[in-house]
Amino acid sequence: MTNFENRIGVKSLLDKVVTADEAAKLISDGDVVGMSGFTRAGDAKVVPMALAERAKNEKFQIDVYTGASLGPEVDKYLAEAGVIRKRGPFQADAGIRNMINAGQVTYVDAHLSHNAELVRQGIIGPIKYAILEAVAITEDGMIVPTTSVGNSNIFAEYAENIIIELNISHPETLIGIHDIYTPAEQGKRGPIPMTNPEQRIGTIGIKVDPAKIKAIVISEEPDAPSMIVPPDEETQTMANILLDFFRDEIKAGRLTNELMPLQSGVGSVANAVLDGFADSEFENLVVASEVLQDAVFNLIDAGKVRFAAAASITLTKELQEKVYGNLENYADKICLRPQEISNHPELIRRLGLISINTALELDIYGNVNSTHVSGTKMMNGIGGSGDFARNARLGIFVTKSYAKGGAISSIVPMVSHVDHTEHDVDIIVTEQGLADLRGLAPKERAAAIIENCAHPDYKEQLWDYYNRAVEATGNAQTPHILSEALSWHVSLAENKTMKKELAK
Amino acid sequence: MTNFENRIGVKSLLDKVVTADEAAKLISDGDVVGMSGFTRAGDAKVVPMALAERAKNEKFQIDVYTGASLGPEVDKYLAEAGVIRKRGPFQADAGIRNMINAGQVTYVDAHLSHNAELVRQGIIGPIKYAILEAVAITEDGMIVPTTSVGNSNIFAEYAENIIIELNISHPETLIGIHDIYTPAEQGKRGPIPMTNPEQRIGTIGIKVDPAKIKAIVISEEPDAPSMIVPPDEETQTMANILLDFFRDEIKAGRLTNELMPLQSGVGSVANAVLDGFADSEFENLVVASEVLQDAVFNLIDAGKVRFAAAASITLTKELQEKVYGNLENYADKICLRPQEISNHPELIRRLGLISINTALELDIYGNVNSTHVSGTKMMNGIGGSGDFARNARLGIFVTKSYAKGGAISSIVPMVSHVDHTEHDVDIIVTEQGLADLRGLAPKERAAAIIENCAHPDYKEQLWDYYNRAVEATGNAQTPHILSEALSWHVSLAENKTMKKELAK
Ligand SMILES: CC(C)(COP(=O)(O)OP(=O)(O)OC[C@H]1O[C@@H](n2cnc3c(N)ncnc32)[C@H](O)[C@@H]1OP(=O)(O)O)[C@@H](O)C(=O)NCCC(=O)NCCS
Numbered sequence A, B: 001m002t003n004f005e006n007r008i009g010v011k012s013l014l015d016k017v018v019t020a021d022e023a024a025k026l027i028s029d030g031d032v033v034g035m036s037g038f039t040r041a042g043d044a045k046v047v048p049m050a051l052a053e054r055a056k057n058e059k060f061q062i063d064v065y066t067g068a069s070l071g072p073e074v075d076k077y078l079a080e081a082g083v084i085r086k087r088g089p090f091q092a093d094a095g096i097r098n099m100i101n102a103g104q105v106t107y108v109d110a111h112l113s114h115n116a117e118l119v120r121q122g123i124i125g126p127i128k129y130a131i132l133e134a135v136a137i138t139e140d141g142m143i144v145p146t147t148s149v150g151n152s153n154i155f156a157e158y159a160e161n162i163i164i165e166l167n168i169s170h171p172e173t174l175i176g177i178h179d180i181y182t183p184a185e186q187g188k189r190g191p192i193p194m195t196n197p198e199q200r201i202g203t204i205g206i207k208v209d210p211a212k213i214k215a216i217v218i219s220e221e222p223d224a225p226s227m228i229v230p231p232d233e234e235t236q237t238m239a240n241i242l243l244d245f246f247r248d249e250i251k252a253g254r255l256t257n258e259l260m261p262l263q264s265g266v267g268s269v270a271n272a273v274l275d276g277f278a279d280s281e282f283e284n285l286v287v288a289s290e291v292l293q294d295a296v297f298n299l300i301d302a303g304k305v306r307f308a309a310a311a312s313i314t315l316t317k318e319l320q321e322k323v324y325g326n327l328e329n330y331a332d333k334i335c336l337r338p339q340e341i342s343n344h345p346e347l348i349r350r351l352g353l354i355s356i357n358t359a360l361e362l363d364i365y366g367n368v369n370s371t372h373v374s375g376t377k378m379m380n381g382i383g384g385s386g387d388f389a390r391n392a393r394l395g396i397f398v399t400k401s402y403a404k405g406g407a408i409s410s411i412v413p414m415v416s417h418v419d420h421t422e423h424d425v426d427i428i429v430t431e432q433g434l435a436d437l438r439g440l441a442p443k444e445r446a447a448a449i450i451e452n453c454a455h456p457d458y459k460e461q462l463w464d465y466y467n468r469a470v471e472a473t474g475n476a477q478t479p480h481i482l483s484e485a486l487s488w489h490v491s492l493a494e495n496k497t498m499k500k501e502l503a504k
């Protein structure tokens, strides 16, 4: 535990250095706590672990709000220690997920761009403590975040007290890659002055009143590596289908070879699809996303991506070593921003993003479920997918056409939960093909989705439902047979398959 | 037909004055046509009627895109003449609605702020003709719209040809109330420079190349009056509940007495709720909406509303006479803008709107259906409700707790169609009470909605479903029994009631 003093620019704060246990004692039962961290990157780690330790001898609960999903320290160990009462706005760990779906943790799933406004209004809050991982505190009292910004700026502004996890395992070369801009209150704010994702509009750290900093804990815990699986044949097919679509859009005069700023969602499928650009003719791409996963750095290395901005960097072990060991090579090509900015409708619409997110399931009319397995069990959360899909120039959803070895069709008569409505879904891609839904009415969409995207095993079954629904409703706007619309999910629960002939 | 010349500032255009029949002949089978008009205001009238007439002797079809719903000339007579193949983005006439729900008109329901981007990308289009009602053409070649702007600016920019309906029954005092601003292409545009709804950022008319104007038809047809019904006891109760909520928000320090800019949706209920402000202590209110209905002008008269901006003015017969007969009294208090601006996510979020829209039905978890009766039959469309609800500071939905004399509960286990997801609905108001859903998880929301908003006749039935769903799913994130979730709608179809004991 050496060599941290030079990372604390405000020398009076050296007094505040304490152990994680001491810092954890500051938190009281019932506190609302805002923590740094976004998709396992830049999250508070040692104080939450000390809180979990403390819970062995003491009963207390807190509400935990973050940027997005945290690593196991919070979303597994702290949750399983019974410390988390309420959790928002995103998680992706089996530990907390199981507790959420057993009613042991109250989970508030929300659009990631909405949190900051809720903090301003005190709907989230009052925030007693912000626990923020930092790579340094500058001489003028700015907290420099590590591998994510997430909601840290807004937590720092509204929290009564701040605990810093000064993580000296993160390279100091991170200083300078952040661009912190926080809009003023609604009604008193101006436009966000960004017209291009490469433009810097803020500061390199989060300005705070140093008096709010009640403790600094020195940490050396690395970010938990991302657990995405590498591309497979089917995700490669999906990538190729999408690249061909972009080529057609260029021919139609709707895009140029540089495309538009790309957003790509969390998860293996979205990462794999982005990876597909590596061997393509596309160049000079700009990424304006929420998370930078492995694919983005591979594309920077391949000279395909010119610049990449997001709210966090989430890498596998292998990429972590490569990127953080050579950050100086990437420093002028990347930028980390608050999620209120990376996901802001104002910017997504102005910049004309192409947004690629993953669906859990979708229906024949183009409604997408991103969150709820069979309409009831929370998977991860909506994350930023709604911020992007609603406002993007092109709202693309990708998914394999089937799940669980074919027992599940990802395309169903009616989704069991809606996160993205028919109005927000432009393009659907499965390994079977692509449905371009732009400008189409529901029945036109149904034909495109069933024909182009459904798995062959389910095509006939989908047409059968659709045709009977058209008949039963007299060809209404959105034909459905309500007594049957969710029967595929019911069959899955009862017979372990959505396949009609097997279910009989 | 006198005294129109002085309304045509570009004298070379006087040559273009023709009859409606002659103008209608310019349109060809298969054309995509953009028409002015937004909620029965400022719509093209005489050329569509001439098209309907022409269709008696000739078979042809066109695609019709507008601002929002048009009056009977288009959405009844032109539709029933069989001329409309595709229609978007909003309608509210029984004539076309019946055809849509019989598969005779293809209807593309869309967020009203999305249309302009789709026109820019050519997804809507190429637009062969724009038919635009105007009160005048200025000397510098600007088309001055009448009682709505809607999409007229973007249609005028992208249409190959323009037909003007110069409507001399509209007072010339309309000149100056419009504020036309059109963003540039995505990626090449700057921020929309508005920080306050009272600010003017554009021009008083739509700049066009006069060479695109192929015909000018003189019209004296008034706007079809709005058909909203006056407030009743229940809508008054809803207004009072909402006013009390605002008072509580002021006490909590989240609002001031001037509130925030108010948006209020189409329909009788939203109008009635706004009317409730008349006898309140609130003052200096600003309206930033899509449509200005009767209530807004009553509130201006009562000194409650200081300024009102929208994309259209839609009034009953009585209010039409009062307002248009004395427009000079209102001219400095109102402003009409393109719907891309009135509904722009950038502005809605920046300004912090309070948005009040009407739900057809909603479910115990806060998902809202605004469009589809029993999930299949289109009512009107989503209109701007999604633009507002998603981005507003406060997204409020109002509805009576029951419909059709009590046979229908507006609150159901699962909505049969989702337009606004659980993430976009902050407050629900029925005549029974208010549910404040901000910051709540699904099961917390269910308790608030059932207890505060459901009709007493359905409360027990809703609790019964919910409790059994919690049991059946092991207390999952969003408890549902999928085999039963839509059974209330099935029962309605089969037994003409959602009431369980009557259905038996
Ligand atoms: C939807 C989402 C869960 C997909 O994740 P992914 O890793 O790309 O996709 P996978 O295909 O590997 O699916 C993940 C799991 O869901 C299962 N699954 C997929 N479709 C399913 C369906 N229709 N029904 C039930 N389970 C399904 C898979 O079998 C897999 O299960 P496993 O973990 O037990 O193997 C993920 O993208 C997500 O959480 N999205 C919402 C948030 C978001 O989009 N954010 C974007 C902005 S960052």
Ligand SMILES: CC(C)(COP(=O)(O)OP(=O)(O)OC[C@H]1O[C@@H](n2cnc3c(N)ncnc32)[C@H](O)[C@@H]1OP(=O)(O)O)[C@@H](O)C(=O)NCCC(=O)NCCS
Pocket: B264, B265, B266, B267, B268, B269, B270, B290, B291, B357, B358, B359, B360, B361, B370, B371, B373, B374, B379, B380, B381, B382, B383, B384, B385, B400, B402, B403, B404, B408, B409, B410
């Ligand atoms: C939802 C909407 C149809 C309600 O309209 P309204 O005039 O305020 O409401 P009403 O209560 O009078 O209901 C209208 C009709 O729907 C019926 N209805 C209401 N709830 C119903 C339900 N759950 N199931 C079936 N029918 C229902 C009513 O009985 C009434 O029928 P009627 O015309 O045969 O009498 C209307 O607000 C709308 O189209 N909204 C979507 C667009 C929008 O919100 N735009 C806002 C931005 S401008």
